[in-house]
Amino acid sequence: MRPSISVWRVRFPSVSANFPNVECEDEAVHQGVARDDPRRAIPRTDSLLQSAEVVAARERLSDRVITARVRAVVERARRGELAPGAVADAVAADLAAARPSTQTPVLNATGVIVHTNLGRAPLSHAAVDALLAAAGYVDVEMDLASGARSKRGSGTRAALVGACPAAESALAVNNGAAALVLATTALAAGREVIVSRGELIEIGAGFRLPDLIASTGARLREVGATNRTHPSDYAEAAGPDTGCMLKVHPSNFRLTGFTSDVPVRELAALAHERGLPLVVDVGSGLLAPDPLLPDEPDVATALDDGADLVIASGDKLLGGPQAGLIFGRADLVERLARHPLARAVRIDKLALAALEATVDGPRPPVPSYLHADRDRLRARTSRLAEAVGGSLVAHDGRVGGGGAPGVPLPGFAVRLPSSVARPLRTGSPAVLPRVHDDAALIDLRCVPEADDDLLEQAIRAALRES
Numbered sequence: 001m002r003p004s005i006s007v008w009r010v011r012f013p014s015v016s017a018n019f020p021n022v023e024c025e026d027e028a029v030h031q032g033v034a035r036d037d038p039r040r041a042i043p044r045t046d047s048l049l050q051s052a053e054v055v056a057a058r059e060r061l062s063d064r065v066i067t068a069r070v071r072a073v074v075e076r077a078r079r080g081e082l083a084p085g086a087v088a089d090a091v092a093a094d095l096a097a098a099r100p101s102t103q104t105p106v107l108n109a110t111g112v113i114v115h116t117n118l119g120r121a122p123l124s125h126a127a128v129d130a131l132l133a134a135a136g137y138v139d140v141e142m143d144l145a146s147g148a149r150s151k152r153g154s155g156t157r158a159a160l161v162g163a164c165p166a167a168e169s170a171l172a173v174n175n176g177a178a179a180l181v182l183a184t185t186a187l188a189a190g191r192e193v194i195v196s197r198g199e200l201i202e203i204g205a206g207f208r209l210p211d212l213i214a215s216t217g218a219r220l221r222e223v224g225a226t227n228r229t230h231p232s233d234y235a236e237a238a239g240p241d242t243g244c245m246l247k248v249h250p251s252n253f254r255l256t257g258f259t260s261d262v263p264v265r266e267l268a269a270l271a272h273e274r275g276l277p278l279v280v281d282v283g284s285g286l287l288a289p290d291p292l293l294p295d296e297p298d299v300a301t302a303l304d305d306g307a308d309l310v311i312a313s314g315d316k317l318l319g320g321p322q323a324g325l326i327f328g329r330a331d332l333v334e335r336l337a338r339h340p341l342a343r344a345v346r347i348d349k350l351a352l353a354a355l356e357a358t359v360d361g362p363r364p365p366v367p368s369y370l371h372a373d374r375d376r377l378r379a380r381t382s383r384l385a386e387a388v389g390g391s392l393v394a395h396d397g398r399v400g401g402g403g404a405p406g407v408p409l410p411g412f413a414v415r416l417p418s419s420v421a422r423p424l425r426t427g428s429p430a431v432l433p434r435v436h437d438d439a440a441l442i443d444l445r446c447v448p449e450a451d452d453d454l455l456e457q458a459i460r461a462a463l464r465e466s
């Protein structure tokens with residue numbers, strides 16, 4: 001039952017104060033409109049602004065946005081695109097659908113686990129809970145027992161070191177690129193960073209590591225050839241002007257054929273002989289080796305092999321929030337943490353909380369999807385294929401996000417006509433299939449099993465529309 005206008009005025013005495021000028025504008029618009037013009041029947045904006053739907057929407061949207069949306073509907077009626085009698089319902093429908101963020105949750109049916117265009121890693125429930133708890137006031141820089149200021153991020157640091165005991169210390173920053181910038185700045189600003197030509201990669205969307213490092217004021221000293229770099233190349237380049245040696249995992253491409261690079265162990269020995277630190281950027285954030293991805297470097301192994309600092313992303317294979325992780329020697333981590341640039345690349349409290357819960361909580365979605373049980377996948381896919389009238393086909397998932405390029409993750413998909421792809425993407429919930437070979441392929445690897453029914457309904461709706 002809709003409350004009467006007088007109830008609204010009592011409950012929301014400030015309605016008109018919040019929507020200034022509305023009344024006089026309406027008057028102005030009605031001026032000059034003939035008395036028998038049907039547009040006279042269009043409800044006034046100020047009365048629309050007092051509807052139950054507007055009040056409900058004020059939980060989600062600002063007064064400014066609500067007024068603009070209501071006016072846009074009224075405008076459609078004035079242009080004759082909407083009958084005057086349909087305006088109130090159109091306002092209600094428009095506001096009911098409006099969200100304060102334009103980001104739309106998507107069911108990822110592509111089989112690509114770390115999907116760059118879908119925000120990389122989906123968080124675990126534990127991480128989401130921690131993130132929500134951190135959204136309010138939180139003791140991120142306070143010791144509640146003593147009431148004194150405490151070190152920001154110490155819980156997350158402890159979690160990271162606990163999960164990767166090969167590291168003496170750890171630091172989380174805004175993202176992987178920031179971690180690399182901070183490390184090269186703190187260790188080599190005004191000096192040289194020695195790096196192999198085979199590792200000067202573009203990490204996506206036009207961001208090139210060489211440009212990134214050059215922007216820090218460190219000079220890149222490129223050694224070796226694109227396909228082959230030898231220990232002597234590093235040795236000959238090292239000198240009094242060297243700040244550090246850097247080894248970068250060329251995550252998103254593979255060099256095959258006549259190639260060679262210098263393994264971390266050998267490069268560490270070479271760097272340490274000259275008193276230089278070795279920084280290794282492993283990229284994907286595996287803390288320990290994963291048998292499914294034998295060619296993917298991991299933090300623990302790089303540290304065991306002698307790297308002084310290891311850099312990784314938090315939102316690739318680790319499965320956490322966007323973050324740049326730095327593991328390694330306590331003195332060097334401290335040097336980075338104290339550098340003025342550290343403040344500019346500081347991680348926010350939400351990501352700190354989510355990162356800690358990712359590391360100390362139950363297995364997050366990314367590693368779960370990576371290790372999805374094949375029989376279970378087949379059973380779910382087969383059930384869905386039958387339910388929606390598609391065919392069950394073999395389909396390889398991918399790690400994505402620049403990780404493990406070319407490594408197939410054997411699984412299954414429901415094959416549907418490609419015409420269903422668009423209604424799937426624009427439906428509710430939005431579903432992103434893989435469009436390939438003139439078909440829309442629905443891969444369940446990255447769909448939470450609890451959402452299987454939701455996905456089935458979304459497919460049925462999209463099939464009706466296509």
Ligand SMILES: *Cc1c(COP(=O)(O)O)cnc(C)c1O
Binds near residue numbers: 177252281324
């Ligand atoms: C992904 C990646 C980066 C960049 O990390 P972001 O978290 O995306 O900033 C840097 N280096 C390597 C090797 C990577 O794979």
